[in-house]
Amino acid sequence: xxxxxxxxxxxxxxxxxxxxxxxxxxxxxxxxxxxxxxxxxxxxxxxxxxxxxxxxxxxxxxxxxxxxxxxxxxxxxxxxxxxxxxxxxxxxxxxxxxxxxxxxxxxxxxxxxxxxxxxxxxxxxxxxxxxxxxxxxxxxxxxxxxxxxxxxxxxxxxxxxxxxxxxxxxxxxxxxxxxxxxxxxxxxxxxxxxxxxxxxxxxxxxxxxxxxxxxxxxxxxxxxxxxxxxxxxxxxxxxxxxxxxxxxxxxxxxxxxxxxxxxxxxxxxxxxxxxxxxxxxxxxxxxxxxxxxxxxxxxxxxxxxxxxxxxxxxxxxxxxxxxxxxxxxxxxxxxxxxxx
Amino acid sequence: xxxxxxxxxxxxxxxxxxxxxxxxxxxxxxxxxxxxxxxxxxxxxxxxxxxxxxxxxxxxxxxxxxxxxxxxxxxxxxxxxxxxxxxxxxxxxxxxxxxxxxxxxxxxxxxxxxxxxxxxxxxxxxxxxxxxxxxxxxxxxxxxxxxxxxxxxxxxxxxxxxxxxxxxxxxxxxxxxxxxxxxxxxxxxxxxxxxxxxxxxxxxxxxxxxxxxxxxxxxxxxxxxxxxxxxxxxxxxxxxxxxxxxxxxxxxxxxxxxxxxxxxxxxxxxxxxxxxxxxxxxxxxxxxxxxxxxxxxxxxxxxxxxxxxxxxxxxxxxxxxxxxxxxxxxxxxxxxxxxxxxxxxxxxxxxxxxxxxxxxxxxxxxxxxxxxxxxxxxxxxxxxxxxxxxxxxxxxxxxxxxxxxxxxxxxxxxxxxxxxxxxxxxxxxxxxxxxxxxxxxxxxxxxxxxxxxxxxxxxxxxxx
Numbered sequence: 001x002x003x004x005x006x007x008x009x010x011x012x013x014x015x016x017x018x019x020x021x022x023x024x025x026x027x028x029x030x031x032x033x034x035x036x037x038x039x040x041x042x043x044x045x046x047x048x049x050x051x052x053x054x055x056x057x058x059x060x061x062x063x064x065x066x067x068x069x070x071x072x073x074x075x076x077x078x079x080x081x082x083x084x085x086x087x088x089x090x091x092x093x094x095x096x097x098x099x100x101x102x103x104x105x106x107x108x109x110x111x112x113x114x115x116x117x118x119x120x121x122x123x124x125x126x127x128x129x130x131x132x133x134x135x136x137x138x139x140x141x142x143x144x145x146x147x148x149x150x151x152x153x154x155x156x157x158x159x160x161x162x163x164x165x166x167x168x169x170x171x172x173x174x175x176x177x178x179x180x181x182x183x184x185x186x187x188x189x190x191x192x193x194x195x196x197x198x199x200x201x202x203x204x205x206x207x208x209x210x211x212x213x214x215x216x217x218x219x220x221x222x223x224x225x226x227x228x229x230x231x232x233x234x235x236x237x238x239x240x241x242x243x244x245x246x247x248x249x250x251x252x253x254x255x256x257x258x259x260x261x262x263x264x265x266x267x268x269x270x271x272x273x274x275x276x277x278x279x280x281x282x283x284x285x286x287x288x289x290x291x292x293x294x295x296x297x298x299x300x301x302x303x304x305x306x307x308x309x310x311x312x313x314x315x316x317x318x319x320x321x322x323x324x325x326x327x328x329x330x331x332x333x334x335x336x337x338x339x340x
Numbered sequence: 341x342x343x344x345x346x347x348x349x350x351x352x353x354x355x356x357x358x359x360x361x362x363x364x365x366x367x368x369x370x371x372x373x374x375x376x377x378x379x380x381x382x383x384x385x386x387x388x389x390x391x392x393x394x395x396x397x398x399x400x401x402x403x404x405x406x407x408x409x410x411x412x413x414x415x416x417x418x419x420x421x422x423x424x425x426x427x428x429x430x431x432x433x434x435x436x437x438x439x440x441x442x443x444x445x446x447x448x449x450x451x452x453x454x455x456x457x458x459x460x461x462x463x464x465x466x467x468x469x470x471x472x473x474x475x476x477x478x479x480x481x482x483x484x485x486x487x488x489x490x491x492x493x494x495x496x497x498x499x500x501x502x503x504x505x506x507x508x509x510x511x512x513x514x515x516x517x518x519x520x521x522x523x524x525x526x527x528x529x530x531x532x533x534x535x536x537x538x539x540x541x542x543x544x545x546x547x548x549x550x551x552x553x554x555x556x557x558x559x560x561x562x563x564x565x566x567x568x569x570x571x572x573x574x575x576x577x578x579x580x581x582x583x584x585x586x587x588x589x590x591x592x593x594x595x596x597x598x599x600x601x602x603x604x605x606x607x608x609x610x611x612x613x614x615x616x617x618x619x620x621x622x623x624x625x626x627x628x629x630x631x632x633x634x635x636x637x638x639x640x641x642x643x644x645x646x647x648x649x650x651x652x653x654x655x656x657x658x659x660x661x662x663x664x665x666x667x668x669x670x671x672x673x674x675x676x677x678x679x680x681x682x683x684x685x686x687x688x689x690x691x692x693x694x695x696x697x698x699x700x701x702x703x704x705x706x707x708x709x710x711x712x713x714x715x716x717x718x719x720x721x722x723x724x725x726x727x728x729x730x731x732x733x734x735x736x737x738x739x740x741x742x743x744x745x746x747x748x749x750x751x752x753x754x755x756x757x758x759x760x761x762x763x764x765x766x767x768x769x770x771x772x773x774x775x776x777x778x779x780x781x782x783x784x785x786x787x788x789x790x791x792x793x794x795x796x797x798x799x800x801x802x803x804x
Binding site for chain 2: 069070080083084086088090091094095111115118119122126127130131134135136137139141142144146147149152153154155156157158159161163165166268272275279310311313317318320321324325328
């Protein structure tokens with residue numbers, strides 16, 4: 001994964017002095033203000049990253065809620081969506097000569113969502129549906145197989161190199177500037193947070209207020225009973241995968257726009273982090289997934305800024321282990337009752 | 341359906357065609373941007389798109405034909421079955437007898453052991469000399485390493501029913517234990533080997549203790565997290581581990597103190613035979629064979645002890661175990677630590693064989709491969725694990741030799757590129773068609789009166 005930290009470092013360099021270095025000349029007050037500026041900047045970066053994690057985490061949490069399996073391949077579905085978005089964007093701008101960024105962005109978003117949803121559907125149909133009623137670890141092992149397949153499939157058809165994209169959206173506004181350190185809010189960060197907020201509202205409505213949402217929640221509670229009441233369980237599960245993949249595709253488009261580079265191996269680490277987010281927020285809970293995503297994004301950004309960049313993934317993995325060990329039902333999840 | 345054996349009704353044919361067309365359409369949708377256009381680095385930093393619509397069309401056509409044939413074959417089979425319902429079908433599930441293909445024949449087993457014991461001789465005879473047999477002996481060592489890892493993980497996954505996705509961490513602990521102890525303190529391989537196992541087992545206990553209360557898939561994810569943490573620490577703790585560059589010039593194995601060198605105190609001179617650099621390799625082969633057999637022996641013996649029975653009972657039903665007074669945490673911990681210890685020993689063998697280790701050898705994919713070997717072997721079956729290791733490690737290796745594919749697909753075609761892709765597909769296919777693995781029968785460890793094999797379909801796995 002392309003670290004935020006690299007991007008941050010560039011920003012520090014262009015702003016002159018490293019704001020984290022102890023400033024010999026500054027008074028205590030100045031330094032406090034300066035660290036406040038750094039804090040605000042990290043907050044913005046963390047929320048942006050967290051939005052992306054939150055969107056991926058929803059896919060994990062919904063699938064776990066409805067069929068109780070960890071969809072290990074979800075991170076790689078996200079990576080596939082990045083590639084679909086990359087190729088569509090290049091097609092639009094280079095071959096078709098679309099110059100309007102807004103139009104290009106919308107088309108890329110729709111195409112990536114549709115095609116990634118198809119991937120999600122196909123994966124469920126081929127690799128998970130036949131395993132329903134098989135032994136409990138079978139879907140997880142199958143998902144690991146799908147994950148290995150997807151990343152190597154992309155490596156074979158697209159090559160192993162990093163794929164850089166031309167910047168889709170640049171510029172931004174400087175919120176405030178003091179002593180040469182500017183707190184910068186890029187337009188793409190605004191866009192990421194806005195798209196996430198709009199989609200989550202829509203998604204919340206879908207799950208809470210529509211017949212599909214009702215069917216989905218019913219299957220989550222008791223699949224057998226839902227089937228007895230005339231709900232097409234297989235179709236509901238398929239749709240859950242389709243929606244999860246579509247949201248992962250949104251995350252993929254935003255990720256590509258934010259970092260401007262993607263490679264075939266970029267699915268694993270964001271996938272694990274999003275899963276951590278889902279677990280932290282309480283697996284099975286939609287608001288929990290978003291909350292968890294934001295928390296993981298913030299922790300990762302602050303950890304890289306204040307402690308060490310090298311160990312930022314260790315931090316994420318440690319949180320995963322700690323949460324699962326000490327708080328397995330997460331922040332907003334329901335405690336699990338063991339039935340005999 | 342009775343009349344459909346001779347001629348297909350038109351409506352059925354139309355349905356099948358529509359179904360196959362739908363499959364082709366979905367394939368097309370999946371291929372569209374990602375296969376249809378390859379992104380190549382252009383002259384500047386920009387990417388250029390290279391269209392490959394021919395490939396997409398070929399794939400869609402292939403899927404169409406495959407699905408069509410599959411449906412037609414299925415239709416004919418169903419029609420035949422409808423005509424002659426076999427009485428066995430109805431009672432199959434009740435008897436649960438493993439079918440002939442699933443039984444391990446005694447002859448095959450002995451042949452397998454014979455080949456394993458004499459591989460260096462056979463390959464030397466077949467290729468006409470020890471040094472030309474190098475490839476086969478190397479492959480044998482590689483496969484046996486995975487057999488040992490598979491048997492080690494089998495204790496955790498197959499016997500105790502704990503899904504461990506971070507097994508490679510213990511392999512890494514073993515490898516780094518030997519590498520660091522030998523390069524910094526100059527300890528010999530034979531001292532380090534048990535130490536590496538001990539360290540790995542200790543790590544297994546440290547990591548296992550907090551996580552073993554968790555349910556199956558949570559446990560799997562936490563072990564995955566621990567595996568990744570250990571790898572990331574190995575990469576970033578440059579002062580001790582050498583970071584991403586790894587540790588090189590690790591001392592080589594000696595024949596119980598006698599080095600494999602051409603000098604006067606070397607192996608060849610001591611035993612009065614002409615020097616051959618292959619002696620070391622043959623020795624390594626028998627070393628890993630011995631280590632693997634020890635793992636197997638310990639596992640088989642432990643299965644007869646109370647602790648082994650407790651593992652299997654735990655896999656079947658954790659709650660029943662607890663109500664019978666079995667200390668589930670301690671039982672799980674012994675399985676976890678023992679599996680880890682064998683992983684550590686295998687790791688230290690890996691370090692001595694390679695002479696160079698780096699964190700890249702211990703990534704998640706390795707864990708997945710070892711797990712796949714255990715799963716494909718039919719969790720709990722020792723023979724199955726060995727067969728699966730040969731298939732999973734040897735099979736992809738065979739891909740490299742398929743030169744004729746180059747003639748079919750053009751010169752730029754490299755079959756080994758598809759190794760992991762096929763590997764992932766095999767894992768999925770295995771779960772779909774044979775979730776109980778290659779050897780899915782189980783011999784009960786204890787039985788009253790006559791011993792009868794139990795079909796894997798009747799054996800459930802543990803809850804934690």
